Amino acid sequence: MTTVLAVANQKGGVAKTTTVASLGAALSALGRRVLVVDLDPQGCLTFSLGHNPDRLERSVHEVLLGEAEAKDVLLDTEEGMSLLPATIDLAGAEAMLLMKPGREYALKRALATLEGAFDVIVVDCPPSLGVLTLNGLTAAHSVLVPLQCETLAHRGVGQLLRTVREVKQITNPDLDLLGALPTLYDSRTTHSRDVLADVSDRYDLPVLSPPIPRTVRFAEASASGATVLAGRRNKGAEAYRELARNLVGYWSGESELEVLDQLITE
Template sequence: MTRTLAIANQKGGVAKTTTTASVGAALAEKDVSVLVVDLDPQGSLTFSLGHDPDQLSKSVHDVLIGAEDIADVLLDTEDDVTLLPATIDLAGAEALLLMRPGREYALKRALAEVAQDYDVIIIDCPPSLGVLTLNGLTAADQVVVPLQCETLAHRGVGQLLRTVTEVQQITNPNLEMVGAVATLFDARTTHSRDVLADVTDRYSIPVLAPPIPRTVRFAEASASGSSVMHGRKNKGATAYRELADNLWESWNGADVRTYELEVS
């Protein structure tokens, strides 16, 4: 059975794209067949995986509005994951979809055509709670929230959780909130731990193990057109491999491991 995971947070700069690319690449290293979906009009995931959005003639935008079959838009990447790319055209998809009945189901219908070819589908949602994010949440089995370990980073998490609840009530009753992924984590400071404790207490969502440390390797990887899994061994790649293992094991029947459990 294909597992579909949405990576969502309406706040920008919280490592949604890095998490999508890195977890996807880590799973691919385990010989898991992975499709990653770029739902952000900025095309950051597309660029990070080696494709220039400005040079693409077809994208997820064309799939969502019914102008192209999804199979004709998919691209290969150096990380051995398949990519459904995004271009700036996607910014216009919101307005076009708003006029269509069943607009929240456009991505779910498209993915159903190729889902049998993949073990895991990971959706990189845009930094908003508009129609595109609703499409991502409606198409997903589970949602994970990347969260910066910095002051005020959790502003808006409550709104996202309310949106997830509404999606569960209306378009996707089977959607499951897995928890938060702590990003830009600095284990040397009490501040990072305090932010995670506040999120856990305030919103009652678990923080998945392990936290993802702050490292310049993420920026370097994005600029090179491949995930942080390529190149020299680094702590960021190690953490994302552990996170991918955690998710994969939970999909195969184990309990998902949480950060609080490991430090207790």
């Protein structure tokens, strides 16, 4: 069975797209057949994986509106993943979907046509809580929340968690909230630990291990059209590889997800 993971946070700048690309590459390196889905009209995931959104004739926009089959829009990437890309046209899809019955299920219907073709599908939700994000959460089996380890980074987390609860009540009762993934983490400061402890206490939200460290390698990788795993070994790539191993063990039922309780309480 294909596992669908939504990566969501309505706050921008939290390394959400980096997480989708890097985690997808790490899962692919473990031998999984991986599809990453760009649901952001800005097309940042599409661009970071080496494709120019401005030059694409078809994207997830046409798929969501029923004008194209998902299998006919897929693109290859250098690291073995498949990509369902986005273009700026997707900005208009939200308004058009609002007029359609069952609008929250458009992505789920589209991905159902790919059942068996992939082991894992990772969805990059846009930085909002609109119809596109609802589509990502409705289609997913689980959701991961990247969280920047800086002051006020948790603003909006409560609203996102309310949205997740509503999705579970209305469109996707089996949605599994995995927890928050610390990003842009600086282990040298107590500030990062304080932010994570606040989120854990305030929202009773698991904080997953390992934290993703702050490193310039992420920006360099995006500019080159590849992920951080494609270059020299670095701490960012190793963190995503460890996260991928943890998720594979969790999805297979072999282990529990690792959390950061010890780090937070130190």
